[in-house]
Amino acid sequence: MSAIRGAFSKDELRAKRVGVLFGGLSSEREVSLRTGAAVSGALRSLGYDVVDIDVGKDLPARLSAEKVDVAWLAVHGRYGEDGSLQGLLESMFIPYTGSGVLASALGMDKVYAKQIFIAHGIPTPPYRAFRDEASALAEKDSLPFPFPVVVKPSREGSSVGVHICKTRDDYEAAVRDAAKYAGTLLVEQFIKGREVQGGVLDDEALGVIEVRAAREFYDYDAKYKAGTGTQYLFPAPLPLEQYARVNEVCLGAHRALGCAGGSRSDVIVTESGDVYLLETNTLPGMTATSLLPKIAAGRGIDFPALCERLLLGASLKS
Numbered sequence: 001m002s003a004i005r006g007a008f009s010k011d012e013l014r015a016k017r018v019g020v021l022f023g024g025l026s027s028e029r030e031v032s033l034r035t036g037a038a039v040s041g042a043l044r045s046l047g048y049d050v051v052d053i054d055v056g057k058d059l060p061a062r063l064s065a066e067k068v069d070v071a072w073l074a075v076h077g078r079y080g081e082d083g084s085l086q087g088l089l090e091s092m093f094i095p096y097t098g099s100g101v102l103a104s105a106l107g108m109d110k111v112y113a114k115q116i117f118i119a120h121g122i123p124t125p126p127y128r129a130f131r132d133e134a135s136a137l138a139e140k141d142s143l144p145f146p147f148p149v150v151v152k153p154s155r156e157g158s159s160v161g162v163h164i165c166k167t168r169d170d171y172e173a174a175v176r177d178a179a180k181y182a183g184t185l186l187v188e189q190f191i192k193g194r195e196v197q198g199g200v201l202d203d204e205a206l207g208v209i210e211v212r213a214a215r216e217f218y219d220y221d222a223k224y225k226a227g228t229g230t231q232y233l234f235p236a237p238l239p240l241e242q243y244a245r246v247n248e249v250c251l252g253a254h255r256a257l258g259c260a261g262g263s264r265s266d267v268i269v270t271e272s273g274d275v276y277l278l279e280t281n282t283l284p285g286m287t288a289t290s291l292l293p294k295i296a297a298g299r300g301i302d303f304p305a306l307c308e309r310l311l312l313g314a315s316l317k318s
C-alpha cells in the first residue's frame with residue numbers, strides 16, 4: 001500500500017494523471033467552479049497532465065474512466081469539504097490534497113469544531129448550539145451573553161445564512177432563516193474587532209491578512225462580488241505580538257482538527273488585543289484572488305507554486 005500513500009516527488013507527479021475535482025452539490029458550488037478553473041489552469045501551466053472533473057453522482061465511474069491517479073480537491077461545502085468526498089477517495093485508494101476524513105468533517109461543522117478548539121484552549125466566541133428552530137427561539141430572552149449576537153447554520157460557509165442580530169426581533173428572523181440549512185443552529189456572541197485571516201500550509205503558519213469589508217460584515221457579496229469595496233492588507237497591520245498570537249491560534253486550530261495541506265482560519269482581534277477564532281476552513285477558496293493565495297503570495301509563493309505545493313502533499317490519510 002505504501003507506494004500509493006504519497007506524498008509524491010515532483011518527478012513522480014509528472015507521470016501521473018491529476019484530477020481537479022470541483023463543482024459539487026453544495027451552496028458553494030459557484031465558488032468551487034472558480035477555484036477549480038484557477039487550480040487546473042495553474043497546474044496545466046506547470047505542465048501537469050490535468051483532467052477537470054465536475055463532481056456529481058457519477059464521480060466513482062469518472063475517476064476510473066479518466067484513470068485519475070491523484071485528486072486535487074477544489075470542492076467547497078457539504079459533500080466536498082465535509083469528509084464524504086475524502087472517504088470516497090480513501091475507499092478508491094486515490095491520494096488527494098488537503099485534510100483527511102475526520103479533520104474535514106470536524107472543520108465543516110462549526111459546533112463540533114468549537115468543542116475541539118475549547119478542549120485545546122483555543123479562544124473562540126461564547127456560544128450556544130440548538131437542535132432546531134423552536135429550541136433556539138425558546139432561549140431568545142435567556143442567552144448567556146448579551147446582544148448583539150450572531151446566528152449561523154453550523155454546516156454552511158461563504159457567510160450563507162449568517163446573521164448579525166442587534167435585537168430580539170432580528171434574532172427571531174435570523175433563527176428562522178438559518179434553520180433552513182442543514183446542521184444545528186449556532187448562536188455566538190458578536191465580537192467587535194478587526195477581522196483577520198491566518199493561513200497555514202504544511203503545518204507552518206504562513207501569515208495573517210486583514211480584511212476590511214466596507215459592508216456591515218464580511219458577507220457573501222463582500223467575499224465574491226467585485227466593487228464592494230473590501231480591502232485586503234497583507235501583512236495585517238497588527239502590533240507584532242498580536243500578529244504572532246493570530247499565527248499561533250491558526251496553527252493551533254489546524255493541528256487541533258488534525259488538518260493537512262492548507263487551511264485558512266477566520267479570526268477577530270478586539271481593540272484590547274484579544275484574539276477569537278471564528279472557524280477553520282479545511283478547503284479554503286483558491287481562486288487567484290482568494291485569501292490563502294494572497295497570504296502565500298505575500299510570502300513569495302505564487303499561485304501555481306501554491307497549487308503545486310498542495311499537490312506534492314497529496315496522500316491517503318486513513
Ligand SMILES: Nc1ncnc2c1ncn2[C@@H]1O[C@H](COP(=O)(O)OP(=O)(O)O)[C@@H](O)[C@H]1O
Pocket residue numbers: 125150152156157158159160162188189190191192195217218219266268278279
Ligand atoms: N461571533 C462573531 N462576531 C463577529 N462577527 C462574526 C462572528 N461570527 C461571524 N461573524 C462575521 O460573519 C462572517 C462569516 O462567519 P463565519 O463564522 O466565518 O462563517 P462562514 O463559514 O460562512 O465564513 C465572518 O467573516 C464575520 O465577518
Ligand SMILES: [Mg+2]
Pocket residue numbers: 158159266279
Ligand atoms: Mg468564514
